[in-house]
Amino acid sequence: MPNVAVATAETSPLFGRLATLPNEPLTNEQRRAALERFLALPSGRERAGRFWRIDFETLVPDIARLDLNPAIVSVENPNPAVVVYDLATAARECPQLLARAFGATGIHATKFGALTAAFAHVGCFIHVPADRACDHPVVVRYAGGDATVFPSTVVLVERGARVTIVERIEADAGAFVCGATEIVTEEHADVSFAALQQAAAARVVWNRTARPGKDAKMAWADAELGADLAAGDLTVSIEQTGIAAEIAAIFFPRGSQHVDVISSVEHRAGEASSNTLVKSAARERGQARFLGNIRIAAHAQGSDARLRDDALLLSPTAHIDSVPALEIGANDVKAYHGATVGAMDSEQIFYMESRGIERSAAERMIALGFFEPALERFPTASLRDELREALAAKLS
Secondary structure: OOOOOOHHHHHHHHHHHHHHOOOOOOOHHHHHHHHHHHHOOOOOOOOOOOOOOOOOOHOOOHHEEEEEOHHHHEOOOOOOOOOOEHHHHHHHOHHHHHOOOOOOOOHHHHHHHHHHOOOOOOOEEEOOOOOEEOOOOOEEEEEEOOOOOOEEEEEEEEEOOOOEEEEEEOOOOOEEEEEEEEEEEOOOOEEEEEEEOOOOOOOEEEEEEEEEOOOEEEEEEEEEEEOOEEEEEEEEEEOOOEEEEEEEEEEEOOOOOEEEEEHHHHHHHOOOOOOOOOOOOOOOOOEEEEEEEEEOOOOOOOEEEEEEEEEEEEOOOOOOEEEEEEHHHHHHEEEEEEEEEOOOOOOHHHHHHHOOOOOOHHHHHHHHHHHHHHHHOOOHHHHHHHHHHHHHHHHH
């Protein structure tokens, strides 16, 4: 794991570099305010116990390796109805549209969301006009090499539109990636967003937040299968009735990898549903934590919220913390959470061995089958097959 700097006097180069950035999509004053928030705010990831190796309060990027080259991001958009801008162009050519989504979810109020805002320049703005159904996924790829990059994906989906977006994060050893994804939809929109992180020996920190409209559908699916350090937040803010929200996540640290995922569903309006499913595994010295938050406000009557988290330990030195959390202020709701952490079922292995299957093959089949309920929530067959191959490689 690369050494991290201490957020004290050594952070002055951060402010010095701000002056070299363009005034889009934020002015220099806005960038300075965002950087000050980053330095002042707690991470919300305090040390969870004796297994915890990372101090997020001291995590600071190597700003000397900052890369603002727009070529870092590439977009495959086979849908004529979808308009995609790079972030800087959107700020110049359609600032009012961009302002409806960029920063509108409150993502820049978080510690690492503020850091992304301070250096925001590389990224894309995806606009889906009303009543358009997109038959093919939009694919956004961030490939920053071994640099320090701050990618932003901003999505605005108008009334009644449907779109699938796949975001891929790739980075080489030594990279620092701090990204933000914001999705804002109007009523009756349907958005499926899948993220696949397969960075090498890098540090990847991300925030993804959605604010769907009335009677809209919003589905997050996240796969954290790379990076020495992967830490992120998945959030859905339910502020209107009729919303159906889903979160699915898979992660698999091995070697010395460290994964920390926090999901949050904020039920601020009633008569809406959410369903969170997380499947994780760890082997060798890999370790992870999942913190799943469900918050139901006092006036959010009729909410239906479910959370399930299952973790599989494949080595005696691996460790996963599972922390489901419910905060319920209303009395006419359905709320459920469940979590398991454990090793493979010896009876299952024995049963398969009794049918002539070698133990190693049996363990592999059980582990791959363990992830299948979460994999089914990823949006395309080709992506699901790719994830199965990546998980199989983790087990080899």
